[in-house]
Amino acid sequence: MHHDHLSATFAALADPTRRAMLARLSQGEANVSDLAKPFLKEMSLPAITKHLKVLEKAGLVTKTKEAQWRPCKLNGAPLKDVSDWMDHYRIFWEESFDRLGEYLKTVTAQEKSKGKNHGRKKKNK
Amino acid sequence: MHHDHLSATFAALADPTRRAMLARLSQGEANVSDLAKPFLKEMSLPAITKHLKVLEKAGLVTKTKEAQWRPCKLNGAPLKDVSDWMDHYRIFWEESFDRLGEYLKTVTAQEKSKGKNHGRKKKNK
DNA sequence: CCGATAATTAACTAATTGGTTAATTAACCA
DNA sequence: TGGTTAATTAACCAATTAGTTAATTATCGG
Structure with missing residues (x-):
């Protein structure tokens, strides 16, 4: 289980x-x-x-x-754990999509600077 | 399902x-x-x-x-629904237990005044 | 076209879930 | 003691879940 x-x-x-x-x-x-x-x-x-x-x-x-x-x-105690988990994702529905886009851009930038390049996001169109 | x-x-x-x-x-x-x-x-x-x-x-x-x-x-949209559901229960882990006790007392009082008496909370001890 | 890469589908299996009916346990009460 | 109420347990079943291996689809790149 x-x-x-x-x-x-x-x-x-x-x-x-x-x-x-x-x-x-x-x-x-x-x-x-x-x-x-x-x-x-x-x-x-x-x-x-x-x-x-x-x-x-x-x-x-x-x-x-x-x-x-x-x-x-x-x-209610176990629901506190759920709530804490949810907090990490709050930005994905609470913030405006503009700011979400900004946020995503910064973290993916960090990702790239760490040298990870698989997935190949080249967007050649 | x-x-x-x-x-x-x-x-x-x-x-x-x-x-x-x-x-x-x-x-x-x-x-x-x-x-x-x-x-x-x-x-x-x-x-x-x-x-x-x-x-x-x-x-x-x-x-x-x-x-x-x-x-x-x-x-994140579906998580918003989860969050909304959770909001109803927030009081069960966020508030102090004293205030939770108070809250519970008021709602069960309402319950009784509506005439519901099953469960028989007599506490005869 | 061919070979490699990315991902899905098919077919199968074992374990879990969500329900059933029938039997059982346990406490009260007259 | 016996009957009633509250709840659980047992035994069973069908559907779903979570995984497997093998085969298939689809696209790119030389």
Whole structure:
């Protein structure tokens, strides 16, 4: 399976059911059956248990024990890692395309000055 | 497979090889073999082609055509959607836990006033 | 045209994912 | 004790993923 935490987190988020469960948990604690309720027309309870397990393994949800219930709560910590990863790419959608072009020109210039010349960007047209 | 764009994006990001390819592309355009180079000890070129296809389908990479080369460039647009999704959860890692506790108390209060009482948070101990 | 380079496609495989139904565990309550 | 509720586990299945090797396509350059 995934070996790094970030991959596990992204994978956990790559499912609309799981994201909806997180959305529900962002409103406060909920039991497994509470989390399942909106989906029981589309899928079974064990399916929800499995989704929940994915979220738990990614560290996004913490499940505790109260009698026969399992109150779940959202843990945002792994999302901090995602956010930090995203920060490196923010310039690729936030900045104006002009400034992005400038930025790219400077880094590719550095690249060339390090002597790397494969890829052969000659643009002979 | 995935039906929504956000899931496809998260899934594309849930692999360290693909994230490394994006990191490389954040430095500027690169051909397929440029992107492959760091990984050719661990995997074959067709494997890279496949990873690239996942990134393309998620809209994160745009591949063009220049002679026998395929210059690829990073497209950050889908990451904007990820960032917007993340914004709803920022409070769960950014704020102090005290204020998070406050926030949670208010939303669960709203929840209760809407008459929802399943989950039975009685805390009889 | 030929040979080399760049990349993709085809065909196959093993492991993982996302779901199912049926059975099981565990706690409460009357 | 027995019934009910909450949730998990087991066993299974189909589809997807992530990789492989071998063959193919396409373009350049002499």
